[in-house]
Structures are given as C-alpha cells and as structure tokens.
Amino acid sequence: MPVPALPRLGLGCAPLGNLYRVISDEEAEAAVAAAFDTGATYFDIAPHYGLGRAEERLGRALAGRDRSSYVLSTKVGRRLRDLAPGEEVDEQGYVDNPRRARVWDFTPDGIRATLEGSLKRLGVDAVDIVYLHDVEDHLDAVRGGGFAALADLRDQGMVKAVGFGMNYSGVLAELVTEFDVDVVLCAGRWTLLERTALDDLLPVCAQRGTRVVAAGVYNSGLLADPRPGTHYNYQSAPPELLRRAQELAAVCGEFGVPLRAAALRFPFGHPSVVAAVVGAAGAAEVRDNAALFGHDIPDAMWHALVARGLLDEDVPLPLAATAGSAAKEE
Template sequence: MANPPVPPLGTPRLGLGCAQLGNLAASMEEDRARAVVRTALELGCTYLDTAPHYGVGLSEERLGRALAGVPRETYTLSTKVGRRLRPVVAGERPPAEGFVDTPARAREWDFTADGIRRTLESSLERLGTDHVDIVYLHDVEHHLREVYESGFPALAALRAQGVVRHIGFGMNFSDVLARLVADLDVDVVLCAGRWTLLDRSAYDDLLPVCERRGTAVVAGGVYNSGLLADPRPGAHYDYAPAAAPLVDRARRMAEVCARHGVPLRAAALRFPFGHPAVVSAVVGASSADEVRDNVRLSGLTVPSALWGDLVAEGLLDDDLPLPGEAPLT
C-alpha cells in the first residue's frame, strides 16, 4: 500500500529560523532584525519559524514588527507551545538559556488545554497576526505524560476548530519524535540536528515512521550548531565545543567538498533533502548578508560525485539516501 501523502504545508525549501531575533548568544539591533526578515522574504525564504522560548518572546515581537504591512498570505508562519511566559517577580533571576538582553519574563512549562491556548493567544499578539500556519509542541522530551494526557489533545482540538492548520513537534531528539509520530496524528515535525552530514540518527528512527505515516519533516540545525559551517577547533557541535574527532571528520568533509568546488555549508544544507519526507530546512541568520549567503548556497549545484566521494572515504554511510544535483532554490 502506498504511503499517505505529506500534507501541503506551503513552505519553501529554505526557511528562516528566528532564534537569533531573540538575541541568541548576542544582542541584535532592531534595524538588523527587520533587515533579516525582510531580506528573507524578498529572496523567497517565506517560511518563518519562531517560538516564545526565543528571547522570552523577543523573537516573536521583532518578527511581528518586521512583518507589519506584509500581506499575510505571502508567508508561512510557525511558532511553538509548551512554555508559557509570565512577568518576573521581584528578585527573580530566570535562567537565560542562551539568550541575552531579553525582556523581564520567565518561562514556565504548561501543557494544560488552557495553557496551550493562552500561550498561542499571547504569541499571536506578539506576532501581530490572527493566525499561524503551524504550531509545534516544543522540547517535550521530558514531559511526555503531559503531552499525551493534555498537550497534544489540546493542540489537536485547535486544529479541528480551524484555529491552526498544521500541528506537530519540534525538538532535538529524533527517537522521541519517532514515538510521537507513530502514536499520534502529527502533520509535521521540526527535527533539529539529527539528520545532518554528521548525525544520521533520524534516518534510523524518525524518518521511516514519517514516510510511512505521511508526516512532513522540517530539518533544523543543518550545520550542527556551527561545526559544519566552520569546521575548526573550538567550533560548536550540539551547543557545546566539538570533540576533536568530530572536528577532524568535518574538516575532511570540507576537503572533499573543496575538490568539487562546493562549500561544505552548501553540502550540509542540501544533504537532508535526500530523504523524501523532508520538505523544508530552516536556517538562522544574524544579518541580511547571512540570509543572502544561505540563499546563494541553496542555489548551488552539488554534483553527485561529491556524495560518492564522501561515501568512498568513509565520511558518509553507504546506505543513506543522497540528494540529486538540482539546486534547492
């Protein structure tokens, strides 16, 4: 029997991840944030992914201001639920969780039906819109009981009511995502860092289930926190300094790519699309120039011989599905 069709999400192959708009690791000026968003839209990156977690609402606020006046039908928007935001109380110092210079708010886990709805309503207010196209339950790997009992049923009810079009999960744990896709009626998952040139985990657990169930996959973290963007000692992998063997492997990959005249980043961006369940990739940017560069990379031709050489040199497993040569954009 044929696999169910992947739902039409309306997302382009290359989208913009908006964590940097929430001052991830470094502050971003308001004008720069607006330029990032407007450049992405101008260049066809019309899928924008954000979350309350990103800068405790700052990413959503900046995205909303940048989108003011842009016709709503011209872009696809996703945000996330599971973390509800509240004002800080006197003397409280909430954990920064990687973001700097953020508003005086704190995050609280909340998977109740009321919490899910209120979280989404607050996101819509910050985004300045009456709807989002995709809502993900965010980083739920330690909250599965609440997800099954209330979080996902609440989100499914919002989908049934037409409040949101598509629902799913976003996280770094492909094995947990695979379980959720197998058990629940999930439209789409955002899988970060587990289907890359350096990590095949999702191919072994998540992607087969998504293909069987007709669940769309958005690839995040295609550069594995930076190592595949700049493979050098001290580069980050999975949000921490990369171990020496991983740095060596990434550098060897870069050497193979260079022999074919292709930047490693272009190969890293193209690789996830070898699997038919992958519909889009979201990539962050801290400047308009970085957006332009990501679009440039997505437009490069990556020759089939490059993938063959990576396999021949033991840098990619020979059972993995590999993408074609055609540019993404």
Template sequence: MLDVTRYGLGCAPIGNLFTALTDETARAAVDAAWETGIRLYDTAPHYGLGLSERRIGEALRHRPRSEFTLSTKVGRLLVPADGTGRDDQGFDIPATHTRVWDFSADGVRRSLTESLERLGLDSIDVALIHDPDHHWKEAIGEAFPALAELRAQGVIKSVGVGMNQWPMLADFVRETDVDTIMLAGRYTLLDQSAAAELLPLCLERGVSVVAAGVFNSGILATHDLKGTYNYVPASPELLDRVRRLAHICEEHGVTLPQAALAFPLRHPAISSVVMGMRSADEVRQNMALAASSIPEALWDDLAEVEHD
C-alpha cells in the same frame, strides 16, 4: 504534507540568541529573507522571552498573509518577573519574565493566545509542541489533543512537534496524527541518526519533516573548522572527521556549509531546511550557497566518510 519553501528562517537569533541585535538589524534580516524567496518563518515564546515573536510579527505584518507560513511553539509559558538581571538561557535580554513548563490543554491555549498578541497577527499556521523531552505524558495526553481540536476548528492549520532528538518524535508520529515535525540536528552531514527509523516512518505516515540545526550548532557553518558541535567543543575525533569532509568538498569545488544546507533536502521526507540567521548579509550568503549547484558525485564520496 506541509506546503512550504525549501528554506525557512529560524527566528531564535532575532530574539537576541547569544548576542543582542538592534530592531533595525533584526528587521533587515527578515526583509532579506523575504527578498531571497523564504516564506517559512519559525519562532517561539522561548526565543528572547517573546522578543523574537514581536520582531517577526512586526516584520511580516505588512506582507500578504496568504503568502507565508508562520510557526510558533507551545510548552513554555512566560510569567512576569522582577526584570532584574539577565536571561539565563542563552538570550542577551533582561530577565523580564521566567519560563514555566506547561503542556496542559489550558496552557497550550493560553500560550497561543499570548503568542498572537505578541505577533500582532490574526493567525498562526503551525503550532509545534516544543521540547517535550521530560513531559511526554502531558504533551501527548493534553497538549496534542488541545492542538488537534484547534486544528479541527480551523484556528491553526497544522500541528507538530519540535525536538533535538528523534526517538520521541517517532513516538509522536506513531501515536498521533501530527502533520509535521521539526527535527533539529539529527539529520545532518555529521549526524544521520534519524535516517533508519524516523524518516521512513514519516514518509509512511505522510508527516512533513522540517530539518533544523543542519550546521550542528556551528561546526558545519564555515569551511575552516570553527564553531561548536551541538553547543559544546568538538572532540578531536569529530574534528578529524569534519576535516575529511571538508577535504572531499574541496575536491568537488564545494564548501562545507554549502553541502550541509543541501544534504537534508536529498531525503524525500524532508520538506524544508530552517536556518537561524541574524543579519541580512548572513541571509544572502546562505541563500546564495543554497542556490549553488553541487556535483552528484560529491554525495557518494561523503558517504564513504560516514561508513569509515
């Protein structure tokens, strides 16, 4: 099982996800994460066309290497472009590169080499196959064997897969010896679709699960029904369900984000929850919520909404 802290920092926001950050703001977020006990940091070439990797590498370079776990991803190579215009995939950055899908063995090795250059570090702990939804054959036939070979050579410590869906993750767990998976948005207060099949399978196979997207893109990040659900506006039916969840939380003196952070870790398959955070204040607020106690009775009451 992956030995990581219960909470990790998701580094898409410091790659200028949706809005730009200064280097100083990004660095302060990483420093606050360290100060509050976070030792798992997850990034990817996709996040800001390498900006996230450069920023997290710079922030961690002076930290003791044995004291943190760093994961990055493979599957998208960054190819230089003319640099005109802005990135069209949600990051507020100049379009200096284009992303090219590549799950080949050579592509995986090239991706990790380039990630290490951007990070300025001497090693990556976890390499995750990133979003292989439409690339199953190449991902399992080339990307995974290449990463397994690097693991056997001691170049990386762990191999995994990160996705926003659970059925293909279950296929990887069945058909390979992945060490870990990153499950985004499919085991939350609002969506427990991974619970029946994937999570028991991971327990059986000894595969660690890192839960991401536990706020389902924002609707669970506040207690006042703001934000989107899976990056689109929430339906009236879903908003009504969230309203009922919030009311039950209030009855127990708990907020929705507090419950959303704690919920996944109640499952024995989940080793860590990764949160995307963009400022030192956001880090401190979330980690304060994570440290707050929650009455056990809350979970039974919330489960009644799930079964309504």
C-alpha cells in the same frame, strides 16, 4: 486541513531573540526583509526565543505584508509570564531579555494562552503550524492531554498543522507513531555528520506521511566552520567529529562546493524532508545562506563522500534529478 506548502529554505528566528549576542531591531528587520528578497519565506519562531522578543521583532517586520506571502510556525509548551518583584530573568542562552519567565504548561488553557500570546506579539490572526516544543522531559503531560489540546486547535481551524519540534529524533519517532502528527521539526539529527534520524524518525515519517523540517543543519556550527573550538551540539566538538567535518570539507572543496552548501542540501536526500530552517542574525547571513542553498552541487561529490566512507552507503543522497523532482512536487 492540509499542511501548508513550505518554501524549501526558511529562516530560523532564534537569533532575533538575541541568542548569545545582542542584535539591534534594525538588524532583525533587515534579516526578515532579506528573507523575503531571497524567497526564504518560512519563518519559524517560539516564545522561548528571547522570552518573546523574537516574536515581537518578527511581528514588527511582518507588519503590512500580505499574510499569504509567507508561512509562519510557532511553538507551545513554554508559557510566558511577567516576573514577580525581585525575581531574576533565566536567560537560557538569550541576552538582554524582557522581564519575563518561562513556565512549562501543557494544559488546554495553557496551550491556548501561549498561542494567543504569540499571535499578539506577532501581530497576526493565525499561524500556519504549531509545534509542541522540547517535550522530551514532559511526555506524560503530552500524553495526558497536551497533544490532544493542540490537535483540538487544529480541528477547530485555528491552525493548519500541528506537530513537535526538538533535538531528539528517537522521541520524535515515538510521538509520530503514537499521534496524528502533520509535521515535525528535527534539529541536528539528520545532517552530514549525523544520521540518527535515518535510523528512527525518517522511516516512520515516510510510512505515516508526516513531513519533516530539518533544523540545526550545521550541527551548532561544526559544519559551518570546522576548526578547533567550534561547537557541536552546543558544546566543544569532540576531536573525532572535528576531523570528520574537516575531511568532509576537503572532499567538498575538491568539487568547488563550500561545506555549508553541502550541509544545507544534504537533508533533502530523504523524501520526507520538505524544508530546512537556518538561523540568521542579519541580512548578510540570510543572503549568504540563500546563495549557498542555490549552489550547484554535482552528483559526483555525493558519490565521492560515500566512496571515501564519509557517508554510509544506505544514506539517501540529494542527487540533482531527485531534488528537481521533489521541488516540483512541493
């Protein structure tokens, strides 16, 4: 079954699960509505996000919409269960959680149950893509039957495409080499600041025809607002990376381009990248991301970044002619 065509900009739905701060149901619904208004109709979700709260909110926001009007991916590997009496919620960055717990489960029954739980919370009969989520510490379980169980769901027609989603491009490269992977979601390793995926994952994906969804394009915030105290890789940004981000912003500014617009466009320089997903906690953030994604970026800016040593000479650039051609192919 072919990988569904993806809008080039999608909505990462972790903020709908109250990532780091509480948002209202109304804000979550408005974010989804704004995604439809701006064409960002690829929604990436997971049971992990707010212990199912994000999936429930997304499901309510999608209710009544034509199922063919959007693409939907969720993740397996963490099965949800109700808390036992006296058991405390393990927040893992999410606040005001439902009283549930996450359980690592890569068994065939566990993967099927996890997907069925997601379908119920989302209020849909099927999702388009299912990723095995954050498996870097569970490779034995993946190789021992976890991926085979997910691939069986694809072979049975329950999902259109399967793959892996994580922050580790080297592990993703190993898995793409080893398994019949349709698509991967790579977070934070192919950005204006970090080329790791170009050295391991992207060549393998190009060779095997595996599509890539870029996530974490702002590197936890450093490429959104490069100032002291900003996060990189979920921690305070090291001084040398902060300086480099500020230099990137300065060069982009010379061409009238916001740093965030450059960060959103950059991953598409590689032909294996078909979409970027960006988290947003409300309608204004969704609309802002869409406007930045559509910002006119002159080719001269990318060449200037290379000339000043801020991008390596072998980095594929998202030049206007190339981007237009790729968009037509998608």
